[in-house]
Amino acid sequence: MSTPYAKLPAWADYGLIPLINLSVAFIVAGFVVMLVGENPFRAAVILVEGAFGKGTGVAFTLFYATTFIFTGLSVAVAAHCSLFNIGTEGQAYIGGLGIALVCLSFDSVLPWWVIFPIAIVAASAFGALWGLIPAYLQAKRGSHIVITTIMFNFIAASVMVYLLVGPLKPAGSQAPQTRNFLAGAELPKLNWMIELFGAKIRSAPLNICFLLALVMAFLVWLLIWRTKLGYEMRTYGHSSKAARYAGISETRIIITAMMVSGALAGMMALNPVMGDQHNVAIDFVSGAGFVGIAVALMGRLHPVGIVLAAILFGMLYQGGAELAFEMPAISRDMIVIIQGLVILFAGALEHMFRPYIQALFASVSPKSVGMQAVNGKGA
Amino acid sequence: MAQAAIELIGINKSFGAVRANRDINLEVARGTIHGIVGENGAGKSTLMSILYGFYQADSGEIRVGGKPVSISTSNDAIALGIGMVHQHFMLVDNFTVLENIILGAENDALLKSSIAKARSELDRLEREYGLEVDPDAVIEELPVGLQQRVEILKALYRGAEILILDEPTGVLTPAEADHLFRILKQLKEQGKTIVLITHKLREIMAITDTVSVMRQGTMVATRTTKETTVGELAELMVGRRVLLRVEKGESEAGAVKLSVKNLTVKDSRGVTMVDDVSFDVRGGEIVGIAGVAGNGQSELLEAISGIRHAVSGEVMLDGKPIDLTGKADPGELRDRGLAHVPEDRHHVGLVLAFEENENSILGYHDDERYLKGPFLDVDAIMADAKDKIEKYDIRPGNPRLKTANFSGGNQQKIVLAREMEQDPGVLIVGQPTRGVDVGAIEFIHKRLIAMRDQGKAVLVVSVELDEIRSLSDRILVMFAGRVVGERGPDATEGELGLLMAGVEHQEAAE
Numbered sequence: 001m002s003t004p005y006a007k008l009p010a011w012a013d014y015g016l017i018p019l020i021n022l023s024v025a026f027i028v029a030g031f032v033v034m035l036v037g038e039n040p041f042r043a044a045v046i047l048v049e050g051a052f053g054k055g056t057g058v059a060f061t062l063f064y065a066t067t068f069i070f071t072g073l074s075v076a077v078a079a080h081c082s083l084f085n086i087g088t089e090g091q092a093y094i095g096g097l098g099i100a101l102v103c104l105s106f107d108s109v110l111p112w113w114v115i116f117p118i119a120i121v122a123a124s125a126f127g128a129l130w131g132l133i134p135a136y137l138q139a140k141r142g143s144h145i146v147i148t149t150i151m152f153n154f155i156a157a158s159v160m161v162y163l164l165v166g167p168l169k170p171a172g173s174q175a176p177q178t179r180n181f182l183a184g185a186e187l188p189k190l191n192w193m194i195e196l197f198g199a200k201i202r203s204a205p206l207n208i209c210f211l212l213a214l215v216m217a218f219l220v221w222l223l224i225w226r227t228k229l230g231y232e233m234r235t236y237g238h239s240s241k242a243a244r245y246a247g248i249s250e251t252r253i254i255i256t257a258m259m260v261s262g263a264l265a266g267m268m269a270l271n272p273v274m275g276d277q278h279n280v281a282i283d284f285v286s287g288a289g290f291v292g293i294a295v296a297l298m299g300r301l302h303p304v305g306i307v308l309a310a311i312l313f314g315m316l317y318q319g320g321a322e323l324a325f326e327m328p329a330i331s332r333d334m335i336v337i338i339q340g341l342v343i344l345f346a347g348a349l350e351h352m353f354r355p356y357i358q359a360l361f362a363s364v365s366p367k368s369v370g371m372q373a374v375n376g377k378g379a
Numbered sequence: 380m381a382q383a384a385i386e387l388i389g390i391n392k393s394f395g396a397v398r399a400n401r402d403i404n405l406e407v408a409r410g411t412i413h414g415i416v417g418e419n420g421a422g423k424s425t426l427m428s429i430l431y432g433f434y435q436a437d438s439g440e441i442r443v444g445g446k447p448v449s450i451s452t453s454n455d456a457i458a459l460g461i462g463m464v465h466q467h468f469m470l471v472d473n474f475t476v477l478e479n480i481i482l483g484a485e486n487d488a489l490l491k492s493s494i495a496k497a498r499s500e501l502d503r504l505e506r507e508y509g510l511e512v513d514p515d516a517v518i519e520e521l522p523v524g525l526q527q528r529v530e531i532l533k534a535l536y537r538g539a540e541i542l543i544l545d546e547p548t549g550v551l552t553p554a555e556a557d558h559l560f561r562i563l564k565q566l567k568e569q570g571k572t573i574v575l576i577t578h579k580l581r582e583i584m585a586i587t588d589t590v591s592v593m594r595q596g597t598m599v600a601t602r603t604t605k606e607t608t609v610g611e612l613a614e615l616m617v618g619r620r621v622l623l624r625v626e627k628g629e630s631e632a633g634a635v636k637l638s639v640k641n642l643t644v645k646d647s648r649g650v651t652m653v654d655d656v657s658f659d660v661r662g663g664e665i666v667g668i669a670g671v672a673g674n675g676q677s678e679l680l681e682a683i684s685g686i687r688h689a690v691s692g693e694v695m696l697d698g699k700p701i702d703l704t705g706k707a708d709p710g711e712l713r714d715r716g717l718a719h720v721p722e723d724r725h726h727v728g729l730v731l732a733f734e735e736n737e738n739s740i741l742g743y744h745d746d747e748r749y750l751k752g753p754f755l756d757v758d759a760i761m762a763d764a765k766d767k768i769e770k771y772d773i774r775p776g777n778p779r780l781k782t783a784n785f786s787g788g789n790q791q792k793i794v795l796a797r798e799m800e801q802d803p804g805v806l807i808v809g810q811p812t813r814g815v816d817v818g819a820i821e822f823i824h825k826r827l828i829a830m831r832d833q834g835k836a837v838l839v840v841s842v843e844l845d846e847i848r849s850l851s852d853r854i855l856v857m858f859a860g861r862v863v864g865e866r867g868p869d870a871t872e873g874e875l876g877l878l879m880a881g882v883e884h885q886e887a888a889e
């Protein structure tokens with residue numbers, strides 16, 4: 001018997017339902033805006049214009065999206081193996097440490113295009129390592145990955161505070177951060193890409209990490225649906241008994257999946273650290289890891305969906321910043337509320353409207369129900 | 380004439396291009412047992428799922444007790460007094476028997492009184508019908524045979540007036556099935572109406588009043604049971620004559636390929652499930668293990684295939700030992716020529732969420748044939764899946780279809796095709812034809828015998844005595860974890876039945 005959730009045509013499943021969830025989130029957010037005495041329609045216009053209206057806005061939106069693509073992919077890879085990696089936040093933070101070590105050592109002697117690949121390796125290695133320990137504990141000792149990854153977020157935060165107020169802080173500096181990197185550790189911007197379309201950009205942090213993120217999205221797709229490893233991860237993700245039967249080692253698959261997940265999380269740090277700030281500062285991840293959970297859920301754990309969801313959240317970040325600036329009654333915290341509503345409706349309450357839509361489909365055109373199963377998942 | 384309990388009029392249902400039900404008319408008289416038979420994928424389960432509110436018909440009408448009704452959820456169906464025992468268990472694996480029984484029927488937040496009530500009610504049902512299960516056992520620790528009992532109890536607990544049973548006897552021995560039939564007859568006498576889907580024509584003859592035959596989505600005939608024969612039904616189902624017992628020649632047993640010595644296996648609670656079992660399987664012979672479900676057969680298969688940890692003993696494959704610590708790599712055993720068709724195809728043998736082609740390589744995904752370096756060779760996998768679909772007549776023949784959407788019998792063929800086509804030296808099979816139609820049984824039996832004739836060693840575990848008797852060159856009977864007897868293929872059903880019930884064993888112990 002098929003699950004009750006497998007009965008809609010693909011376009012409704014992947015298009016209509018997210019759209020409805022999103023609309024509801026925005027309607028509720030609109031009420032919140034009304035509550036503080038602002039015009040919700042004007043707020044919506046400011047938000048969208050802030051995100052996409054001008055070249056600079058687009059560049060910022062894509063800059064934020066880049067970060068979320070990495071964290072979303074990280075969560076998704078683990079989820080395909082039925083592991084709920086809440087540790088993306090900490091893995092990204094520690095990834096930043098790897099980057100700092102590479103940049104601080106080589107930025108005076110090497111050009112960016114040599115440092116960049118080394119930094120990618122370091123960021124992924126550090127992130128992977130931070131994923132490895134909870135994975136090992138899960139695989140060997142049965143410690144639940146949700147608990148251990150949360151704890152590792154705290155450990156990562158403490159380690160970084162220690163390093164950033166101590167060994168990594170330049171002598172005499174007041175700020176808890178590394179020294180600024182030299183030109184060798186600065187990644188090229190991508191603003192010319194948007195200027196191609198005729199827009200003008202003042203200064204925006206969009207950099208080549210965006211392209212790296214898209215490449216990673218493709219590689220994750222390849223990994224999950226086209227490699228033996230991905231096949232094994234999905235098998236284990238669906239049924240650990242079937243995995244055992246098929247000769248897939250539980251220990252190996254859990255550890256591998258979490259290391260890949262951690263590596264993707266670690267790479268996220270490249271974007272703000274080498275692309276924008278040019279230093280590693282305290283709390284530079286600032287919740288992007290958790291946004292990654294929402295992005296992965298909303299994107300249905302599929303790289304294409306994740307890229308789209310990441311752009312949506314990038315828009316909320318950038319447009320939200322504009323909104324807080326233009327409408328004084330709407331504070332930074334209100335923006336967080338709006339983001340929270342999107343997460344709530346698109347992530348946590350994903351299935352809320354599904355039964356109604358299913359019933360609607362069944363009554364309007366019973367034939368369409370069940371099509372999806374026949375067409376396959378199209379991945 | 381008795382009033383109709385259920386009338387289905389002009390029911391149509393398509394899944395994309397697959398027309399699972401076309402213009403089905405069916406009338407079931409109150410207080411009767413009505414059988415439905417048909418090939419795998421004929422649309423039986425779909426039709427019953429429509430009646431039970433799992434699917435919506437594209438068109439058509441349902442009447443219950445003469446009144447047109449609309450059933451859009453299974454709650455509607457339950458409210459109309461319709462209960463269903465599903466072909467595939469609908470139990471929560473990590474709940475206890477009791478928790479599963481009250482699931483959906485709980486009526487207070489603390490569950491205290493429902494649990495107490497359920498416990499006494501369950502106790503009554505168990506005693507009344509002789510369906511013993513430990514109410515506090517966790518489902519996943521029960522063998523499939525007992526899980527089935529829970530399903531039946533669950534439906535009875537809801538006190539349905541109309542009871543639909545979709546292949547309820549799939550894992551029961553004839554004795555257990557007889558027991559179930561006594562229950563069904565009792566229910567019928569109390570005026571309840573029963574719809575029974577089964578592939579076992581013998582059961583149809585034994586218990587039903589009327590029988591309907593489906594073929595490729597249509598209802599081809601309805602007969603009064605007394606006026607039909609097994610042969611006629613089989614022919615109506617398949618559209619050609621069917622061999623009900625496959626012919627086979629003498630076996631030419633060769634060298635020992637699989638040897639089990641003093642094997643002892645415990646389950647996760649430390650209960651001894653396999654107790655000092657020894658036997659050999661030679662190339663060119665089929666050894667059948669008969670026994671009532673839950674007497675250690677499942678654990679035996681799992682231990683031999685390297686999935687389950689054995690406490691002591693030795694298993695040799697082609698003269699070399701198998702790691703019995705539970706850390707054996709089933710992949711390595713496959714490389715050594717051991718293929719395993721597990722009893723539980725839904726959780727072990729298949730990943731239901733996968734596409735058919737993905738399941739057709741499960742366990743062999745390490746094989747170079749399906750890989751290009753670290754990548755899956757999608758074209759090769761597809762071609763291979765299509766090939767198996769063709770050879771094993773798996774329907775619908777679409778390798779991109781999600782496995783959960785294949786009918787039960789076709790899912791079984793997917794597993795069998797995968798394991799048999801690897802050309803293994805030793806094949807161990809749990810319940811080879813569970814839920815498979817007569818035509819496909821004929822086919823599968825022929826295949827197994829062909830493997831034997833090629834000199835392979837075949838070990839079959841089945842609760843179907845007929846199957847064991849018609850396939851095996853030697854029959855071992857398991858009872859309470861021990862092999863309590865060995866017989867030749869000409870052993871009578873009565874003789875085996877006694878062994879299975881542990882009669883001789885108990886006498887010996889005294």
Ligand SMILES: Nc1ncnc2c1ncn2[C@@H]1O[C@H](COP(=O)(O)OP(=O)(O)OP(=O)(O)O)[C@@H](O)[C@H]1O
Pocket residue numbers: 002370373374394395397398399417418419420421422423424425426466774775784785786787788789814816
């Ligand atoms: N949800 C679904 N989506 C697509 N196709 C389906 C779905 N459910 C069933 N089918 C198809 O409909 C047909 C009828 O299936 P059904 O399960 O009713 O057969 P059945 O007669 O019960 O067979 P079996 O004896 O093997 O259990 C099959 O071809 C099956 O693959």
Ligand SMILES: [Mg+2]
Pocket residue numbers: 423424425466545786787
């Ligand atoms: Mg069926």
